[in-house]
Amino acid sequence: MALKINQSLVNKENASQLIAVCPFNAIEEQDGIMSIGAGCRLCKLCVNKGPKGVITWEDEKKQELDKSEWVGIAVFVERRNETVHPVTLELIGKARELTEVTGHPVYAIAIGCGMDDIARELLHYGVDKVFVYDDAALDMFSISPYTSAFYDFIQRVKPSSVLVGATNIGRSLAPRVAARCKTGLTADCTMLKMRENTDLVQIRPAFGGNIMAQIVTSNARPQFCTVRYKVFAALRRSEQAQGEIVCMNVTAKMLKSGTEVLDAVKKPAEIDISEAEVIVAVGRGLKSANDMNMIQELAELLGARIAGTRPMIEAGWLDPKRQIGLSGRTVKPRLIIAIGISGAVQFTAGMKGADCIVAINSDENASIFEVAHYGLVGDLYEIVPLLIAGIKEGKYVL
Amino acid sequence: MEIIVCVKQVPGTSQVEVDPVTGVLKRDGVDSKLNPYDLFALELAYSLCEKYGGRVRTLSMGPPQAKAALLETLYMGADSAVLLSDRKFAGADVAATSYTLKCGIEQMGEYDLILCGKQTTDGDTAQVGPEMAEMLGIEHAANVCEILEVTDKEITVCLNLDDKLQFQRMQLPCLLSVEKDINTPRLPSYKRMCKVNADGERVAVLTFEELSGAELARCGLKGSPTQVERIFPPEKNADKQMLHGSSAQLSDALGALLKERKFI
Ligand SMILES: Cc1cc2nc3c(=O)[nH]c(=O)nc-3n(C[C@H](O)[C@H](O)[C@H](O)COP(=O)(O)OP(=O)(O)OC[C@H]3O[C@@H](n4cnc5c(N)ncnc54)[C@H](O)[C@@H]3O)c2cc1C
Ligand SMILES: Nc1ncnc2c1ncn2[C@@H]1O[C@H](COP(=O)(O)O)[C@@H](O)[C@H]1O
Numbered sequence: 053m054a055l056k057i058n059q060s061l062v063n064k065e066n067a068s069q070l071i072a073v074c075p076f077n078a079i080e081e082q083d084g085i086m087s088i089g090a091g092c093r094l095c096k097l098c099v100n101k102g103p104k105g106v107i108t109w110e111d112e113k114k115q116e117l118d119k120s121e122w123v124g125i126a127v128f129v130e131r132r133n134e135t136v137h138p139v140t141l142e143l144i145g146k147a148r149e150l151t152e153v154t155g156h157p158v159y160a161i162a163i164g165c166g167m168d169d170i171a172r173e174l175l176h177y178g179v180d181k182v183f184v185y186d187d188a189a190l191d192m193f194s195i196s197p198y199t200s201a202f203y204d205f206i207q208r209v210k211p212s213s214v215l216v217g218a219t220n221i222g223r224s225l226a227p228r229v230a231a232r233c234k235t236g237l238t239a240d241c242t243m244l245k246m247r248e249n250t251d252l253v254q255i256r257p258a259f260g261g262n263i264m265a266q267i268v269t270s271n272a273r274p275q276f277c278t279v280r281y282k283v284f285a286a287l288r289r290s291e292q293a294q295g296e297i298v299c300m301n302v303t304a305k306m307l308k309s310g311t312e313v314l315d316a317v318k319k320p321a322e323i324d325i326s327e328a329e330v331i332v333a334v335g336r337g338l339k340s341a342n343d344m345n346m347i348q349e350l351a352e353l354l355g356a357r358i359a360g361t362r363p364m365i366e367a368g369w370l371d372p373k374r375q376i377g378l379s380g381r382t383v384k385p386r387l388i389i390a391i392g393i394s395g396a397v398q399f400t401a402g403m404k405g406a407d408c409i410v411a412i413n414s415d416e417n418a419s420i421f422e423v424a425h426y427g428l429v430g431d432l433y434e435i436v437p438l439l440i441a442g443i444k445e446g447k448y449v450l
Numbered sequence: 451m452e453i454i455v456c457v458k459q460v461p462g463t464s465q466v467e468v469d470p471v472t473g474v475l476k477r478d479g480v481d482s483k484l485n486p487y488d489l490f491a492l493e494l495a496y497s498l499c500e501k502y503g504g505r506v507r508t509l510s511m512g513p514p515q516a517k518a519a520l521l522e523t524l525y526m527g528a529d530s531a532v533l534l535s536d537r538k539f540a541g542a543d544v545a546a547t548s549y550t551l552k553c554g555i556e557q558m559g560e561y562d563l564i565l566c567g568k569q570t571t572d573g574d575t576a577q578v579g580p581e582m583a584e585m586l587g588i589e590h591a592a593n594v595c596e597i598l599e600v601t602d603k604e605i606t607v608c609l610n611l612d613d614k615l616q617f618q619r620m621q622l623p624c625l626l627s628v629e630k631d632i633n634t635p636r637l638p639s640y641k642r643m644c645k646v647n648a649d650g651e652r653v654a655v656l657t658f659e660e661l662s663g664a665e666l667a668r669c670g671l672k673g674s675p676t677q678v679e680r681i682f683p684p685e686k687n688a689d690k691q692m693l694h695g696s697s698a699q700l701s702d703a704l705g706a707l708l709k710e711r712k713f714i
Contacts, residue, residue, distance in 0.1 A: 076587060095663075132613055193611060194618070195580075195590060220612045224592035224627075227544065227577035231584035236545055236675030239575035258681070259461070259572060265681050272675040310589040310621035314606070316614045330713060354713055387713055397684075404684075408711065410704065416692075427692045428704060434697035439704055443714050448705035 337392015395420025
């Protein structure tokens with residue numbers, strides 16, 4: 053079901069009638085060619101109130117989607133502190149891997165101001181083309197102009213899949229663009245696979261991580277998904293730059309907005325466990341706040357950040373920013389040592405992606421052992437002090 | 451100020467499990483509650499109306515029992531509520547949910563502000579708000595953590611952009627998704643409950659047929675571009691190594707591992 057424009061009937065007179073009839077300013081006419089833009093809400097006033105026959109409503113006959121018209125995987129480029137947010141590189145790495153199945157190109161779409169350095173840097177990470185919308189008015193994130201630029205890219209380039217980082221900006225922008233494209237969007241995917249027919253298989257936790265759902269968008273394009281930071285791994289930066297940068301036209305119409313950005317201030321530096329390479333995580337197995345000293349000592353010896361389960365935050369022993377899990381942070385360190393943690397799904401949802409998981413727990417049936425690579429069944433109050441002493445003595449040698 | 455708050459009823463616990471054999475959700479006897487994130491949107495709505503006058507109405511799409519969640523909003527201070535409930539709405543993904551809610555909002559008439567929670571505890575996508583705003587053709591802001599100024603044409607808000615706080619002035623009507631913990635939500639009041647019950651509960655339940663202009667092809671499972679192919683329990687780690695022994699043996703084993711992997 054869609055609006056159909058019968059171009060042969062279009063003339064100056066009925067065009068201006070139609071433009072006046074549309075309450076959303078979605079109808080345009082140029083050189084005798086009429087078009088209906090994204091502003092269209094399918095209110096059908098043009099069909100019912102406009103000059104007869106010029107725009108008609110074509111019922112039912114669902115058009116078969118021609119998937120071959122949609123080619124490539126596009127990654128939205130997010131800026132952070134004047135450089136590229138690492139989640140962007142992770143998504144480019146994943147896109148590269150996915151295109152091995154289809155042979156499609158990998159695109160990046162960069163919206164902002166002064167994006168040259170960022171665009172050039174991306175060429176070291178495996179993109180084929182970087183499409184840049186660069187304008188002073190795009191310097192700060194503003195939903196309408198960013199959506200319009202993104203939508204312009206989709207219409208011109210027609211990518212098959214679009215990957216967006218599940219940051220606060222990504223989670224605001226991706227649904228807006230997906231809705232404008234009248235397509236589906238899967239949030240917070242943790243696994244992505246590509247089928248030969250270009251269908252993107254999107255797997256995400258549902259119901260608080262108790263269940264995994266496998267989702268496809270097989271009758272619509274592009275296929276949108278968001279992915280959290282640290283879920284996938286970035287490719288190593290290559291010495292050689294490869295691919296090209298394409299400058300896109302930013303029009304005044306794109307910049308139209310009902311929002312005026314007044315100011316943006318940096319948030320004070322935060323404890324950020326999501327960046328940590330090594331984490332020592334503690335749970336209710338710890339008996340008193342004093343025992344944090346022992347944990348602090350171990351963390352220092354390992355160059356690790358301290359994190360914990362929700363009860364530790366509730367007890368006030370740890371800053372809320374150090375909470376791992378569903379209602380806390382997602383971490384993906386090279387090593388995490390979980391000490392006195394039972395392994396509730398709400399906790400493990402935030403750390404399962406770690407390269408190496410070590411768990412120390414006195415209860416051999418604790419569910420943390422189901423996600424751990426190395427499970428130590430024993431008393432933390434004995435193991436941890438012995439380990440600290442051993443490291444200090446230089447006891448462990450290869 | 452005419453404010454519409456979108457609220458959802460969610461399962462009372464997150465301990466939902468899948469039967470590993472049949473792949474079917476085990477949902478027997480799970481009770482329901484108002485999505486906790488929506489409480490902050492509701493509190494913001496009530497406090498804005500107390501300050502600037504106007505009315506708070508609430509809107510939900512869900513099964514008939516979701517009426518309970520809407521009644522709760524009336525007991526807290528909402529003026530009236532609308533529940534969109536029809537089998538034709540069932541199985542909706544984000545796009546179909548947003549579309550149906552959009553049709554509901556259009557039917558509710560004039561509004562200045564639409565408020566949503568940051569996300570739901572079951573859908574957990576945080577996407578319904580922004581999609582709805584796009585379909586309504588209005589501005590939106592997500593992760594709103596403060597309201598700075600309100601006039602009859604504009605609202606100035608602060609939003610959390612991870613590493614930055616951004617301040618922006620937005621034309622009304624617009625939609626805001628509210629961060630959690632930006633206020634302390636009020637509890638349903640017993641007095642209001644008695645009053646609501648005495649006056650007659652103002653919850654209108656609308657079916658698909660009663661929703662003017664809604665297209666069937668965009669509602670429910672049929673109107674959902676994303677399809678769930680299968681659900682399955684999260685995988686367990688297969689190549690794990692369990693170490694037993696004395697604490698000395700265990701700490702030595704761990705020390706050796708850390709050395710081998712160059713952590714010490
Ligand atoms: C909606 C929702 C969201 C949630 N979000 C989060 C979240 O984001 N993050 C989070 O962490 N939790 C979250 N939770 C809470 C979660 O369900 C668990 O309650 C919590 O993770 C348990 O923390 P714990 O492992 O520290 O404590 P416990 O479950 O009490 O486990 C303590 C463990 O320590 C072991 N132990 C005790 N003494 C010793 C010893 N001497 N030596 C070795 N081991 C010992 C015990 O065997 C036990 O396994 C959430 C809950 C809900 C309902
Ligand atoms: N079925 C629904 N009925 C009413 N509001 C909803 C519904 N689903 C989502 N919302 C609103 O959209 C917000 C985000 O939900 P979600 O995208 O599911 O995480 C919620 O906090 C609600 O305000």
